[in-house]
Amino acid sequence: MSDPFDIFLVATPGLEQPLAAEVSELGLTPEIQPGGITIRGGWADVWRANLMLRGATRVLARVGSFRAMHLAQLDKRARKFPWKDVLRADLPVKVETVTRASKIYHAGAATQRIERAIAEELGAPIAADAGIVVKVRIEDDLVTISLDTTGESLHKRGHKEAVAKAPMRETMAAMFLREMGFDGSQPVLDPMCGSGTFPIEAAEMAMGLAPGRSRSFAFENLASFDAARWQGLRDGVTLRKPLVRFFGSDRDAGAIRMSRANAERAGVAEVIDFACLSISDLTGPDGPAGIVIINPPYGARVGNKGPLFGLHAAMGDVLRSRFGGWRVGIVTSEAGLAKATGLPFLPPGPIVAHGGLKVRLWQTAPL
Known part of the structure; x- marks a missing residue:
């Protein structure tokens, strides 16, 4: 072997x-x-x-x-x-x-x-x-x-106890950030952050934190396991100090409490600013332009989709008027909702399976 x-x-x-x-x-x-x-x-x-x-x-x-x-x-x-x-x-x-x-x-x-x-x-x-x-x-x-060799799915990083409705899995969030060109050097803002997955994942990536640092794995119970070598791998991870901050907001105060608790457990609370805000009150943070990434309500998550078109249009207006130079990414199962924002999207990314739905990442060049 x-x-x-x-x-x-x-x-x-x-x-x-x-x-x-x-x-x-x-x-x-x-x-x-x-x-x-x-x-x-x-x-x-x-x-x-x-x-x-x-x-x-x-x-x-x-x-x-x-x-x-x-x-x-x-x-x-x-x-x-x-x-x-x-x-x-x-x-x-x-x-x-x-x-x-x-x-x-x-x-x-x-x-x-x-x-x-x-x-x-x-x-x-x-x-x-x-x-x-x-x-x-x-x-x-x-x-x-x-x-x-894994055991519980790898999206379970081991430090998220509080979960919002229709959560974005950490594995998906990390890959959508990567598809938007995130490399740890850009600020990331999620104005519908739920339980904080996008800003927490971005902060961990920027700090070089190992996603599996807080959990155990099935391979630890195999005959091939070498505890000393495994500890050496864990100890060899190099951490970095991020040069930017990360941002999450949500109009639900309970979601913000969840996000802060999850960020504390993940060890990234010091580099993320969470705020209870509606989209209409959103403004671009001080500092360099970066990435806005959103997993808004869509599809099977909402019964009556009529109001969602108005929400997306308002969201598009705020982003166009207040986030010049930022790149925007929206994860949705509904092309019509993405287009309702009026944002200048590039061709959408591949279809991705998410909780029984088929979603895509729609992203813009810098606004």
């Missing part, structure tokens, strides 16, 4: 491109595939991807593969697989199987064979609620064994 293996980084569909750019900045070579990125590496790369990547939702280690044409062959080869190199005998395991275009077509039967092989050859207990998940994919008679 010391040889390099494939590592699959699960992306939010539609945000594979900015994730690939982030992977390249970590010094890894990304291969874009639908729904994610494949890289080659070892266990240290698995740990680093979980710790450092803002856009990935999960990291799967593809630890081996073999051919199997029928269940008896699957049973035999699963028993010969080096489970002890990757799994611990003292911790429960769960197996999930999908099959496609293969002679073995019954995923449930395949799962039973692999569970039995792990239980009898390694001695690990099998449990439906196990924190260690073995993912098996059988496609064209090739059985690929992957381990979920």
